[in-house]
Amino acid sequence: MANIILQIAGGIMLLSIVLSTFRFFKAGSLVDRVVAFDVMTVASISLIALISHFAGRTIYIDVAIIYGLLSFLGVIIIARYLEKSL
Amino acid sequence: MEIIKIIGALITLLGSVFLLLGSIGLIRMPDVFTRIQTGTKASTLGTLLSLLGIGIIYFDIAGKIFLLIVFILITNPVSSHMLARAAHYIGVKKADVTVVDELEDFENEKLNNKTKISE
Amino acid sequence: MEIIALITGFSLILIGLYGILSKRNIIKIIVGFSLFDTGLHVLIVTVGYIKGGTAPILDSVVGTTDVASKIVDPVPQALVLTAIVIGLGVTALMLAYALKMYQAKKSLDISDFKDMKW
Amino acid sequence: MNLIIIIVLSLIMVVMAVTAIIHKKLAVAVIATGVVSLMASVMYLLMAAPDVAMTEAAIGSGLSTIIFFYVLNKIRKAK
Numbered sequence: 001m002a003n004i005i006l007q008i009a010g011g012i013m014l015l016s017i018v019l020s021t022f023r024f025f026k027a028g029s030l031v032d033r034v035v036a037f038d039v040m041t042v043a044s045i046s047l048i049a050l051i052s053h054f055a056g057r058t059i060y061i062d063v064a065i066i067y068g069l070l071s072f073l074g075v076i077i078i079a080r081y082l083e084k085s086l
Numbered sequence: 087m088e089i090i091k092i093i094g095a096l097i098t099l100l101g102s103v104f105l106l107l108g109s110i111g112l113i114r115m116p117d118v119f120t121r122i123q124t125g126t127k128a129s130t131l132g133t134l135l136s137l138l139g140i141g142i143i144y145f146d147i148a149g150k151i152f153l154l155i156v157f158i159l160i161t162n163p164v165s166s167h168m169l170a171r172a173a174h175y176i177g178v179k180k181a182d183v184t185v186v187d188e189l190e191d192f193e194n195e196k197l198n199n200k201t202k203i204s205e
Numbered sequence: 206m207e208i209i210a211l212i213t214g215f216s217l218i219l220i221g222l223y224g225i226l227s228k229r230n231i232i233k234i235i236v237g238f239s240l241f242d243t244g245l246h247v248l249i250v251t252v253g254y255i256k257g258g259t260a261p262i263l264d265s266v267v268g269t270t271d272v273a274s275k276i277v278d279p280v281p282q283a284l285v286l287t288a289i290v291i292g293l294g295v296t297a298l299m300l301a302y303a304l305k306m307y308q309a310k311k312s313l314d315i316s317d318f319k320d321m322k323w
Numbered sequence: 324m325n326l327i328i329i330i331v332l333s334l335i336m337v338v339m340a341v342t343a344i345i346h347k348k349l350a351v352a353v354i355a356t357g358v359v360s361l362m363a364s365v366m367y368l369l370m371a372a373p374d375v376a377m378t379e380a381a382i383g384s385g386l387s388t389i390i391f392f393y394v395l396n397k398i399r400k401a402k
Contacts, residue, residue: 001088002143005095007324009136012102014331019109021335023121024358025342031118031173033354035125038169039112040358042129042162043105044365045154046136047328050098051368053140054324058147059262061154063368063376064137068154070385072161074357075169077389081350082172086396206326210366213333217340217359224344232395233344236352239387240340243363246379250370260371282372289378296387300394307398 010050016043034078041071094142101135104128117181118173126166133158210251217244231303231313235296242292246285253281325369336362353391360384 017040024036045064052060080086108128115121134155141151174189217240224237258277259267267275303313310317336359343355360383367376 002091002095005092005099009095009099009102010324010328012099012106013136014328016102016105016109017335018331019106020112021338023109023112029118029173029178030348030350031169031178032121033351034169035118035122035166036112037354037358038162038166039109039125039129041361042133042158043109044361045158046101046105046133047365048368049137049140051328051365053143055259055371057260057262057264057266057373058144059260059264060368060373061140061147061150063364063373063380065150065154065157066377066380068157068161070381072165073385074388075165077392078350078354079165079168079172081392081396083175086393206329206369209326209329209333210370213336213366216337220337220340220344228344230349232349232391233352236343236356239356240343240359243359243383246375247363247366250367250372250375254370258371260373262373277371282375285372285375286378289375289382293382293387297390300390304394304397308401311402313398 006050006053010047010054013043013047013050017047030078030082034075038071038075041067045071091143094139096139097142098136098139101132101137101139104132104135106132108132116183118178119170119180119184122166122170122173126163130158130162207251207254207256210247210254214244214248214251217241217247220244229315231306231315234315235299235303238299239292239296242288242296246288249281249285249288253278329366329369332362332366336366349395350392353388353395356391357384357388360387 020036020039020043024033027033027036045067048064048067049061052058052064077086105128108125111124111128112121115124137151137155137158141148171189180187221237221239221241221244224240225234228234228237255277259275261276261279261282263269263272306318307313339355339358339362343352343359346352346355360379364376364379364384367373367379
């Protein structure tokens with residue numbers, strides 16, 4: 001029972017990643033693409049936690065911790081590049 | 087034990103629904119700033135809820151999950167705030183229905199004060 | 206599942222090779238090199254995958270008695286781990302040379318640099 | 324479930340790689356390379372290699388993008 005609910009949740013997360021890919025292609029400016037990249041990163045953190053449940057190894061959570069630590073550096077460096085103050 | 091697992095799975099499902107709402111808002115919102123707002127708020131809440139559900143199911147890794155929740159809660163709003171400031175600075179076009187822009191008012195006021203002092 | 210990952214790796218290698226061979230901008234050539242690198246890593250990791258295997262890390266799930274029948278091959282993973290780090294070093298060196306070449310001639314087009322051609 | 328995840332990730336990776344090659348702006352190409360690296364990291368996790376996924380997340384998706392934007396900023400400043 002719980003497994004079926006988690007599989008539905010994984011399908012919804014994949015749909016969310018695909019929808020933000022649409023925004024990446026139909027963007028008006030560079031900022032739109034960066035926002036889509038940010039949403040994709042956050043959704044894939046949740047997807048990694050679900051994959052660790054499906055594989056039965058809780059040690060896969062460490063990959064999500066690395067993402068949570070390092071994913072915001074890219075967005076910050078792009079913001080400084082856009083502000084011309086790097 | 088089974089009822090706890092079902093509760094955790096339902097919380098994860100709620101979080102994934104919030105992630106889906108965030109990306110639907112990313113497609114339907116009219117300009118850049120509203121897209122930044124919906125993309126940050128909804129997706130941060132969705133990630134927090136889904137990680138919380140996984141932490142309820144596997145209770146022995148709850149420490150790692152708590153650490154991850156704190157990291158995301160700190161870093162994600164900071165990065166999107168810097169992105170919004172950069173978008174305001176390079177002059178991205180706002181939507182027609184925008185009424186209040188407090189950063190622009192603040193900078194105009196600062197400029198007026200500086201010219202008044204120099205006179 | 207393995208065949209899809211193999212097709213993806215080959216596609217990334219071919220796309221990166223097309224970018225390296227046909228683009229004229231130096232930064233685009235480095236981007237193509239980066240894509241080539243990622244495709245090669247996906248390919249090598251997929252070759253080491255055994256159906257139904259789990260990660261080669263020993264804990265309470267994988268015991269020490271029957272470990273060889275449960276895990277995937279760890280040698281390609283170690284090779285790829287080294288290759289990722291060396292790929293970062295090569296990319297950084299190429300970007301530094303691209304910056305120096307831009308400062309010398311104020312251009313990023315690869316056909317402007319024909320000093321060694323005779 | 325794993326099969327569906329890997330098919331969607333493969334499609335996104337190939338489309339993003341084509342975008343990175345044929346788009347005119349350099350910054351868009353660099354961000355598309357970052358997306359390819361992100362999806363490749365999730366694919367490594369499905370291939371039962373969490374250590375490779377960790378390294379790819381730290382280096383391919385984080386550090387590589389930072390170096391590319393640093394050099395793009397230097398080139399823009401030298402113009």
